[in-house]
Amino acid sequence: MNRILLIDDDENLGPPLATYFQRFEIQLVHATRPSAGLAQLRAGGFDAAILDVMLPEMDGFELCRTIRKDSDIPIIMLTARGEVMDRIVGLEIGADDYLPKPFEPRELVARIQTVLRRLKPNGNGHAAVLSAAPTLKFEGLEIDTARRSVLRQGEAIELTGTEYELLAMLAREPGRVFSRDDILNQLRGHEADLYTRAVDIVVSRLRRKLEPLDCIKTLRNAGYSLALRREAE
Template sequence: MHRILLIDDDAQLGPPLASYFQRFDMALECALKPSEGLARLKLGGLDAAILDVMLPEMDGFALCRAIRKESDIPIIMLTARGEVMDRVVGLELGADDYVPKPFEPRELVARLQTVLRRRVAPAAAAPSNTPSTALVFDGLSLDPVTRSVLRQGQALELTSTEFDLLHLLAAQPGRVFTRDDILNQLRGVDAEFYTRAVDIVVSRLRKKLEPLDCIKTLRNAGYTLALAKAAP
């Protein structure tokens, strides 16, 4: 059963949502304050976090930033409906997805299921004699089994969305992926997941991959991974 942490100061939201989540094999824990949520996250054993933007002590953006300093746990932000900037800022800070308020519980479950599917590494299912599926380039390597990335020998901490985007580009280096290609590959056709989100995730990736300059933008076309494969 997946364990999800909700950090929201609305005490009336958690209990009915927890009951609904049980139908989908999810256990929801609730924290009314960011400090409570951060303390619970440090204990471990959680699979994803849901953060409201409007919180006491600190807002959801500051909370997301604090969590990202310590963890790459999938994060979904709850934003005010129509507040596009809330969504943009949340994604820039490392959130994996957002759900506008008021929301349908089924939509929130669907978004959680998506980020959790990305998170699951199939290492346990892979036979020990399976050949390596790592993608190795000059200065960069990705292992889709362990979902790990090395940049010039240094391990990187990527969110699930960042890893999936990098893996998509690395699986076909040199191919130009349009924003629509990326949206459809990472989450399927979803009108709410707008093309600006792709640019935000690419920007985050570029910062983490520095000093490598490997994700190229082709104006009016899309993005491509411009790295040579390492010699065997």
């Protein structure tokens, strides 16, 4: 059973959500303060986190930045009033998804299931067999698709689930130009009003982490491609 941590200061939100999540074999743990939530995350055992933006002690954006210093756990932000800037900032600082309040519990479950599928690509809750997926090797870049790990010039780099899925998508067909719609169908598939901006933000985050490699090319009005030469097996 997957364990999800909700950090939201609304004490009345956690219990009904936890009961609802049990229908989908998901255990929801509720922390009402960021300090308590951080302590629980550092203790381990969680598969994803849900962060409200409006919190005591620190807001959800600062909390997301703090978590990202030590962890690539999938993060879903609950954005206040569905503000566009809240969603954009959340993506820029490393959140994997966002959901405006008020929300339907079933939609939140669907978002959780989506980020968990990115983490566990074989869909059965266990790591993929190492021999089932090859290592993709390029000049200066190595992607182990079984372990979901990435080496940049021999150095391991940490990517969020969304960043990894984008890189793997481009790397499986180097040179192919993927449109923003192609990428969003793979990574997100909703929030049409933010389609272009959401993709650009994730690409920008990934580019920064891959520096000094210049491997993601932008083709104006077309999309993105991986511009690295595949190494011979």
